[in-house]
Each structure stands twice: as C-alpha cells, then as structure tokens.
Amino acid sequence: MAHVDLNIALLGCGTVGSEVVRLLAEQSDDFAERCGARLNLIGIAVRDVSAPRPDHVPRELLTDDAESLIERADLVIELIGGLEPARTLILRALNSGASVVTGNKALLATHGPELHEATARADVDLYYEAAVAGAIPVVYALRESLAGDQVTAISGIVNGTTNYILDEMTTKALSYEAALADAQKLGFAEADPSADVDGLDAAAKIAIMASIAFHSRVGIDDVDTRGIREITAEQIAAATREGYVIKLLATARRAPNGITVQVAPTLVARTHPLASVSGAYNAVVTESEAAGRLMFYGQGAGGAPTASAVLSDVVAAAAKRVYGGHAPRELPYASLPVLPAASARGVFTIDLTVTDQPGVLASIAEPFARHGVSIGQVRQDADGPRARVSIMTHTAPRGALEAIADELADNPHVIAVGALMPVEG
Template sequence: MEQTIGIGLLGAGTVGGTLVRRLVGESSSIAAKTGLAFDVRRIGVRDATRPRDFEVGAGILTEDTQSVVTDPSVDIVVEVMGGLDPAGDLILTALRAGKPVISANKELIAARGPELISAAAEAGVPFLFEAAVGGGIPIIRPLSETLAGESIDRVLGIVNGTTNYILSQMDDEGAGYADALAEAQRLGFAEPDPTADVSGADAAAKAAILASLAFGTWVGSDDVYYEGITSIDADDIAFAAGFGYRIKLVAVCDRTDAGVNARVHPMLVPEDHPLAGIRGATNAVFIEGPAIDSLLFSGPGAGGDPTATAVLGDVIDAARETLAGAQVAPRIRFGNGHIVPFEEIPTEWYVRLVVDDQPGVLASIASEFGKAGVSIRQVWQEDVDDRASLIIVTHGSLESEQRTAIDSLKGIPEVHDVASVIRVLGPET
C-alpha cells in the first residue's frame, strides 16, 4: 500500500518550482517505483501573489515561511530558497521538531554545515544535500557513503557551469572574456550579476563541502582560498592550447600527511587529463584514492530539472527513513584534522611576462626565481615588435615562494608587465 508523505517547501523558484511540478506530474511513476506518495502541503515564498508555472491548492503558497516548518502535516522540509538567512534558522527549527530536511543550499552548508548536521543527529533525522554540489551529478552520496571506506587523497572539481562555459567559449571561439560572459548571459548560463560565479565564490563553497566529505575534516567556506576567472586573457587561452593545456576553474581538495587544504583558482590542465575535456556548462568531479585509483563523475551541474532530480532522490531517501521509524545516524562525522594554509601548499605556475627583447633579461628573471627558491621548468619566447612575451612554467614550489618570485620580477626594469600568473596542474602538484 502507498504511504503518503507531506512535503513542505521553502522556496519555489528554479529548483523548487520544478520539484513541485515533478511531485505533482510524476506522482504515478514515483509511486510505482518507490511505493511512496507525496503531497505538497505548504510552500513558503517571498511573494505569494506572483504567477507560478505550477498549480497547487488554495492556501498552500504562503509568505509565512515559519508556518512551513511548524505545520504538523509537513513530514519533510525541502529548503530551496538559498542564502544564509532565514534558511539556516528555518532548517534548525524543522530539524529540532524532528523533521527530515533536504537542502540544495551550498552557501549555507559551507558556512554552517556542522551545526546543521549535529542538529539532525541529535533529532535522529536525515539532513541531506545531494543537490548542493554538482546539481544533477550524484556526488554527495558517493563521497559520504559509497566511498566512506576509501582514503581519498584528492578531489578535483569543475563545479561551476558558468565559468566553464565562459572558458570553453574563449577556447573554442577565441572570444575575449567580456564577449564570452555576454554570450553566457544571453543564453541563461550566467546571471545578470555574475559575481558569485566568476569570482570563484560559488565554487569555493562547493570545494568546502567536497573537501569536508572526502577527508572527514570540516573545511568551512572561510578556509577556502579562491580566485576567479575575470583576469583570464584570450592570449593565455591560446598560449595554453599551444602548449597542450586547457584553462579551467578548478576546485582542488588535497589531503597529505600535513593536513587538508581546499582552494579554487584557474589552472592549466594538461589536455590528456579527464577534466580538460569537460566543455560548456557541464560539471565534473575527479576523485583519487589508493584503492579506487580514480573516478570521474560528470553531468549537468545546474538547471531546474537536473537539480530537482537530485532533490527528489533525497526526498525519497528521507521518506523511506521516516517510514522505517528508526533514529537516523549521521552519514558523516568530522574530525579535527589540520587545515594547511594555501601558502604552504606546493604549486606550479605559468607566468606570462612582457619584457624588453634584449640580452640578459632572461638571466635576471631566472635569478629572481632562484632567489625565491623556485626553479624553472620551461621557457618560451614570442617576439612582438621590440618586446617579447616570455612564458615561464615553474617546477613545484611553495605557493609563498612563487608569490615572492612574482613580486620581485615586478622590480626588474626590463619587465614591463607581469601579464598573467596561472597555476598549473603539473606532475609535482
């Protein structure tokens, strides 16, 4: 016999609106597959008078979001409103009332994850967030359950579709950053205000969650160094392609004997690496561990339907737990591992300099790198009139040493511009 579960939504925009349509329109196929029937009983929104592209009964849409989490007919709460407030406190209220909560809110989880997970553990109910990273790609459950026994060393992710679309456009069409961004906005791949995406902040929240789940040490959003793609130049895309690399915005999460680290920045990725072939708005997560070697998860990282599929999977999972009636143990625990500051992480750099094309310049530059403890792996030169573009790829050195070398290059009179510095996914890092 089917069991009916009452659903309350916080938010009914791109993800929430799609979820409501799916819960209503696909109820028979969901029931046939799971034996579960869902009834949407309350939906909290900012403006209940706004036209919606789904139909629900009178009184279900409300601006009183508190009533969604306290309504006794709501068995499971789905938070798809986004932002830190009031989403965080509403989730805590729901969990403390013993209701399972599903959230797609990476920003909130990266900021308050341990508090929300502890509240769920104390109440013995699930708090699930499969949609928070990678949209429609199953990655949270594989990391926290399937791979719970693997000593994961590294997670690399292309976890922001907007920036991957822009960089792919620059690569495929030779477009400049501004044109590629405008095209992404025209096609709906970038928001009118793209700051959260192009600055790397969105990917940093996702990197925090990936690192925390992969390593079992809590890494919060404040622990993640990030840089965006706004200074990536069409020349760098072209030079990188010429040397066999693609430029990608990569979330890098590492575990070594010294501790764990998560960071987000543009990277030159060798074209034979699986992440180099991830094009357009697609997302991907590449996981390395001693027993599994490597795994690649890829697919649509955003969009109403893919994200609603991930949320729906969590809703079904939580409904099964609810009906089983058992206390639910948390799927993940966080230890007190050390977070290694980014300055102490070895990195390899691609540096593009505009220099006077005259004897001795390369020697002065090499000397500054040497003084900082950085050794050069490769150098290319391309002459432009009486100047030259000098491209240097370094061996692995501490991030702090690389930065010292770059600062000192700026003091050499023949160096007119440090046009770009981009880290490299190289053999030593």
C-alpha cells in the first residue's frame, strides 16, 4: 500500500508527550496501515530544550520555536496544558490548515466555542479524546456512537485524585486531611490540590461532555461546582451504614427547558455501577433514550493511557487528511440553555442536629411540606439530649432544598444543618 507522508508537530513533552513520542516511533508501521499515512514527527516544541528528558526523546527534534514548527505541520498535537500559550498556538495551527489533537480540558471548557468555530472555518479537525477521562473513549462515544440517539443524562467519576482520597477515607476511616496528605505523598495529589479537590478539573470535563451530548454551549463557569474539602469521616461512616458510598460525581441532565450541570459529592448506592469504581479509575455512565444505560470504565490519567487516547485521535485525524471527510462539527445547533443550579432536580439528603423534644419532627417536616418537597425517608438517632436526623427526599429541585435548609437553620429546635447532598441510585 502506498502511503502519503504527514508532518506531525508535538507541543509539550511532559509525561504524556514523551509517551506519545515513544508510541509514534514504536508503532510507526501499524499507524501507516491504519491511517494510510506515514506519520513523521518533525519537531517537539518545549520551553527549555536543555531540560532532562527520557532517552527515547530524540534531542534533535526539540525546539523552543513553536510558531515555526507549526508552520510546517499537517497535524499538531498540543500537550502544553493551560490557557496560554496553548490557545494562541492551537488557533494558529487551525488557521494555517493543520488539524489539531489536544488533551487540554481547561482550554476546551473555557474557549471551546472559539476553537470549534475556527476548526469549522478552516475546514480541518479538532480532536480531544484525551481531555476527558484519559484512555476511556467517552468523547468518541458521545460525539459519534450516540449520534443516533438522544442523551438524557451523563454522570461520571472523572477525577482520580478525589476518587482516591474518598476511597482512602472510606476503606481506612481516615480524615480528609490525612487522606489528602497520603495522596500527596504518593504523587496522586498535587502540592496545591485545589484544581482537584475543589472540583474544577471535574467541572471542565463535564462541561466538555455536556457540550457534545446536548449540542449546546456549556463552559466551566456554567457548572455548579462543589468539592470534597468539607466531607467528614462521620459522613462517610454514616453513608457506609446506609449502603452508600460518597463519590465526587460530575453530572449533566436534560430538563424540559434546558440542561443542568453540576459537580458535587454524592451519595451513590452500593448497587449502582459507579459505586465500585475505585482508586484512580474513572467511569462515565450515559443514559439515552434508545440505548438505555451505558458505562465506560478505564484509567482516567497517566502517561500511557492518555497517550493512547491522543494517538487514537491522531490516527483518526490523519485518516481524514488522507481519505477526506471530517469529524462531526461542534457548532451547537441545539443551544439548550444551562439552567440555574437551583433548578437541578434530584434526590437529596440533609442532616440535622436537633434538640430531642416532642414536636421537633413536626416542626422540621413543616417547611418540606410548604415547599412541596416530599420526604422519602427519615432516620433519627438519639445522641444524649440531642438527636441526629437524616432526611432523604423524593425528587425535588435543589433550590427548594436550599430554601428549606435556610429556614431550618432559623428553627429554634435545630442546632446544626449539615450540607445538602445529592443521591444516585
């Protein structure tokens, strides 16, 4: 089979980038068969060409002149991360007629529409499987496999760091602080863990998935985002007793007049397929009208798994340059609005500490009734002169629950109102 040659430029050479270099070299013949093109890595743009690199990275390909490199490329792989200079370089590549493969979730969740428009205008392709859930082909699934269906909901565990921390808290009865310190010692959490533990990384990923699934524009700022800093060992122990685990879930749901998108610590029933996703693994569940529930599970991070996702995109983009056609355009034809967080409907729990007196339960139940929220289950445990009351609702909008929580905080019988937590399964 005769092959054309495609020039590949790599921007960034960290953990994922150097794995991409390795796989491009090792599987060169396979790639030629699969996409009909020889993939020639013509250069690797890095900030510091003299920094130490793995042995298999060819020194002669390193350059600090990304602009010149891009000019010679048919296909640009961006693995720098962050907003700038990644955004400017990707736009430059698209405008010069190159297709782009990126794993940059923050950039897509912030400037996605600009990038998609530039891609369509230049009639090239933008692929970004590696931006969501590492090796798991969930972008592909949403973009192409579910193209014959109507997605109604997506929920996923898409941040390995928080999943590891919550797992450690659950299995070893650790405090949040102790589990975070362990994760940092093992390299699973950064010295500044806020992007992970405050839910921002997960928020970027669900924004990207919701944009594709609902053919609408969802940015990171549209996501109602809550992290795991406030989760206590007591909450985890109580969840375990009741048959739940606490997971940081990213969810997007189609509502009658728009979509709701959130990241929040969530009580997940042990029988739910997401409950058994542990450690650094990721999983995404989609619900759609015809296909029903699908789950995709795998390694959500790491050099080799993420590089695998990058290379599947490279093969797809290369094949399109050889044989014609293009990836589905992401111009948001549906344009469903993202609804305010208060309108997100779900089952919630709320924990209260109350004085243990006659009539207290009635006074607690009253605002639920007034706001039209029906109560599914109440558990009360005496604790000396106090009682702990845990209430699980039927499906209701978060806004009603927030109003109820505010009113309960003013109830003289109520000593403390715990955080609202959504429930799945």
